[in-house]
Amino acid sequence: MTDFDNEPIGGKLADNIMYFGRALRVAGLPIGPGKVIDAIKAVEIAGITNRSDFYWALHSVFVNRRDQREMFDQAFHIFWRNPDMLNKMMSLMLPSMGAGGGEFDAPAPSQRLRDALFQENEDERERDMNPGEIELDSRGSASAREILQGMDFETMSVEELAEARKVVANMRLPIMDVPTRRFKPDSRGRRVDMRATLRAGLRSGGAVIPLKFRKRARRHPPLVILCDISGSMSRYSRMLLHFVHAITNDRDRVHSFVFGTRLTNITRFLRQRDVDIAVEQITEQVEDWSGGTRIGVTLKEFNAIWSRRVLGQGAVVLFISDGLDRDAGVDLDAEMERLHKSCRRLIWLNPLLRFDGFEPKSRGIKAILPHVDDFRTVHNLNSLADLADVLGKEQPRKEESLSTMQRSVA
Amino acid sequence: MSTAIPKDIDATLDLLTRGNYIADRSLATTLFLALKMGRPLFLEGEAGVGKTEIAKVLSETLSRPLVRLQCYEGLDVASAVYEWNYARQMIEIRLAEASGDIDRERLGQDIFRNEFLIKRPLLQALEVAADGAAPVLLIDELDRTDEPFEAYLLEVLSDFQITIPEIGTIKAPEPPLVIITSNRTREIHDALKRRCLYYWVDYPDADRELEILALKVPNAGEKLARQVVAFVQEIRKHDLFKLPGIAETIDWSTALIQLDKLALDPATINDTLGVLLKYQDDISKIQGSEAARILEQVNLEIAQAGG
Numbered sequence: 001m002t003d004f005d006n007e008p009i010g011g012k013l014a015d016n017i018m019y020f021g022r023a024l025r026v027a028g029l030p031i032g033p034g035k036v037i038d039a040i041k042a043v044e045i046a047g048i049t050n051r052s053d054f055y056w057a058l059h060s061v062f063v064n065r066r067d068q069r070e071m072f073d074q075a076f077h078i079f080w081r082n083p084d085m086l087n088k089m090m091s092l093m094l095p096s097m098g099a100g101g102g103e104f105d106a107p108a109p110s111q112r113l114r115d116a117l118f119q120e121n122e123d124e125r126e127r128d129m130n131p132g133e134i135e136l137d138s139r140g141s142a143s144a145r146e147i148l149q150g151m152d153f154e155t156m157s158v159e160e161l162a163e164a165r166k167v168v169a170n171m172r173l174p175i176m177d178v179p180t181r182r183f184k185p186d187s188r189g190r191r192v193d194m195r196a197t198l199r200a201g202l203r204s205g206g207a208v209i210p211l212k213f214r215k216r217a218r219r220h221p222p223l224v225i226l227c228d229i230s231g232s233m234s235r236y237s238r239m240l241l242h243f244v245h246a247i248t249n250d251r252d253r254v255h256s257f258v259f260g261t262r263l264t265n266i267t268r269f270l271r272q273r274d275v276d277i278a279v280e281q282i283t284e285q286v287e288d289w290s291g292g293t294r295i296g297v298t299l300k301e302f303n304a305i306w307s308r309r310v311l312g313q314g315a316v317v318l319f320i321s322d323g324l325d326r327d328a329g330v331d332l333d334a335e336m337e338r339l340h341k342s343c344r345r346l347i348w349l350n351p352l353l354r355f356d357g358f359e360p361k362s363r364g365i366k367a368i369l370p371h372v373d374d375f376r377t378v379h380n381l382n383s384l385a386d387l388a389d390v391l392g393k394e395q396p397r398k399e400e401s402l403s404t405m406q407r408s409v410a
Numbered sequence: 411m412s413t414a415i416p417k418d419i420d421a422t423l424d425l426l427t428r429g430n431y432i433a434d435r436s437l438a439t440t441l442f443l444a445l446k447m448g449r450p451l452f453l454e455g456e457a458g459v460g461k462t463e464i465a466k467v468l469s470e471t472l473s474r475p476l477v478r479l480q481c482y483e484g485l486d487v488a489s490a491v492y493e494w495n496y497a498r499q500m501i502e503i504r505l506a507e508a509s510g511d512i513d514r515e516r517l518g519q520d521i522f523r524n525e526f527l528i529k530r531p532l533l534q535a536l537e538v539a540a541d542g543a544a545p546v547l548l549i550d551e552l553d554r555t556d557e558p559f560e561a562y563l564l565e566v567l568s569d570f571q572i573t574i575p576e577i578g579t580i581k582a583p584e585p586p587l588v589i590i591t592s593n594r595t596r597e598i599h600d601a602l603k604r605r606c607l608y609y610w611v612d613y614p615d616a617d618r619e620l621e622i623l624a625l626k627v628p629n630a631g632e633k634l635a636r637q638v639v640a641f642v643q644e645i646r647k648h649d650l651f652k653l654p655g656i657a658e659t660i661d662w663s664t665a666l667i668q669l670d671k672l673a674l675d676p677a678t679i680n681d682t683l684g685v686l687l688k689y690q691d692d693i694s695k696i697q698g699s700e701a702a703r704i705l706e707q708v709n710l711e712i713a714q715a716g717g
Contacts, residue, residue, distance in 0.1 A: 030600055032604075038447070042443050045446045045447065046419065046442070047418070052435065052436075056435075057443060059436070060608060061607060064600070064606070065603075065608075069610065180484055181482075181485075195496070197496075198494070198496060198500070201503060202514065202521070203514075207507065303651070304651065309594055309596055312596050338651070
């Protein structure tokens with residue numbers, strides 16, 4: 001694959017493609033040097049006869065997820081319209097932000113890209129300025145800042161909270177293993193492993209052929225966490241984030257979402273090993289901290305956009321919410337049923353349950369209850385640790401519309 | 411005799427058209443690059459938008475064999491790459507024993523020979539035809555398999571070679587043309603995607619869908635085809651759990667022809683909605699008055715466009 005029809009492209013364009021790749025990388029697309037070389041090759045092969053072919057040639061190399069398309073599209077149009085824009089982009093990427101250097105005269109949609117470029121640098125700068133100090137979103141409005149800062153120190157003292165976090169960080173959550181379709185060698189297995197048998201037979205020259213066995217490998221199913229971060233949950237949501245972070249870094253196949261008035265996928269942020277940086281990034285991303293809850297709407301979004309992508313292969317869902325819904329349970333019943341039908345087990349963790357006199361009166365709670373397999377409390381460290389009992393072994397699944405949780409609770 | 415791969419984007423577009431596949435120029439560009447650069451083409455999109463079809467068309471128009479690997483959870487080396495023919499190997503050992511000739515070294519070589527190897531799709535894809543042309547390898551619905559298999563694919567897809575411990579490494583003299591499809595029931599790892607060229611296959615617009623329908627269901631009358639396409643296009647704007655793909659449009663048209671319908675009417679739509687929508691929630695949303703309303707709107711639009 002060396003004799004391409006077209007001439008190799010010259011320095012200027014190759015440079016520009018490289019800068020374009022770098023701009024995209026800063027904007028969050030996973031682009032390494034290999035991709036840039038591929039892109040230059042792709043452009044060489046496709047030839048630059050028209051803008052559209054050029055666009056799609058770069059697209060085929062630089063984009064590898066659907067949600068990156070928009071970012072690519074905007075970056076492409078900004079970058080390749082005006083060569084001067086390149087310099088402005090680069091100035092944006094420098095740590096020292098000039099006041100007027102980064103102004104765009106591009107139309108409105110490019111704002112998002114600029115935000116992406118802008119934010120990244122500011123994060124770094126901020127981290128440089130306060131090393132080791134955990135600061136929540138210091139750029140938001142004053143009132144937003146108060147809500148965020150007030151969030152963690154409500155019930156526990158600072159030391160208690162720090163202590164609790166340490167405990168949470170070391171928590172492990174055993175999920176039951178379910179049989180997969182794969183096999184592994186096992187002397188007590190029930191199936192003959194022909195390949196191993198033959199190899200063993202050869203060792204003895206074929207005179208004796210000792211049977212080797214294998215059995216089904218077992219593996220934990222994917223875990224999906226949906227966590228409510230609305231105002232009524234604010235005393236718990238931050239601690240729960242630490243919990244979710246601990247689980248995410250303990251195993252693979254964990255997907256986490258937070259919701260208040262809208263749904264945010266936070267899986268990527270939780271991959272960050274340092275829990276404080278992870279939580280800080282999430283706080284920046286999520287716009288609906290400690291606001292209202294619209295469980296029905298956000299669940300609908302989850303079902304429409306995410307359920308097929310993360311609930312495959314029999315996922316277990318942890319639904320963490322107090323069930324207090326601003327929309328008073330509109331759509332909630334149907335969406336909850338859809339969610340339950342799409343997963344292996346649906347476990348509802350509700351901090352309100354700690355009150356002895358808890359009765360499912362709210363309409364939101366009434367709508368959710370019939371569709372969950374298990375209903376537990378989460379209000380202290382013990383209840384988090386107890387989760388292991390629920391997840392540790394395979395338990396019967398509640399069939400839809402056969403019984404109602406209300407009766408079993410009563 | 412196989413055909414050479416197309417030499418530019420226009421030729422690629424022609425090639426797809428010859429195979430009765432109506433494609434956007436953007437798809438042709440990506441496909442052309444994949445063929446030319448020898449990279450796998452990674453196609454993602456909703457079910458029923460014609461991802462698998464691309465591989466079939468490619469194999470047909472380029473006259474190369476199609477090797478298909480359908481993925482499923484727990485897919486392992488024994489069913490994707492190769493397996494030894496154990497029964498024959500056992501007999502071989504017994505024969506060696508009977509002849510009293512038990513030389514372990516030789517026996518080992520004897521029973522791990524090519525003729526005892528059962529080749530599965532991935533291994534088959536490394537073989538070339540008599541004229542030296544590589545086959546088209548379709549790895550269908552990769553998202554259905556699990557991560558370990560995906561990791562295994564990395565070696566195969568980057569070097570086009572497979573290592574069999576008993577024999578050694580088998581390398582493709584000519585790399586196959588690889589098409590990977592995914593319905594996105596889970597995200598494929600970046601390491602694999604990085605080696606591929608990516609394309610998101612979207613639902614077609616009305617004109618393109620009409621073209622496709624004219625090709626795939628030629629005996630549908632023009633009126634019916636226009637109604638069907640407009641109806642499906644309208645339904646795709648609705649908030650449904652599973653939107654109908656092109657495959658559903660084609661199925662529905664075929665179903666309507668089987669019922670000898672020349673035009674859509676509300677009763678027929680209600681009776682045949684199960685061909686188009688596959689979830690009860692979705693059907694109950696559209697069935698009845700909503701279907702009638704959409705049909706009315708569609709008819710109005712067609713009348714306006716015609717007049």
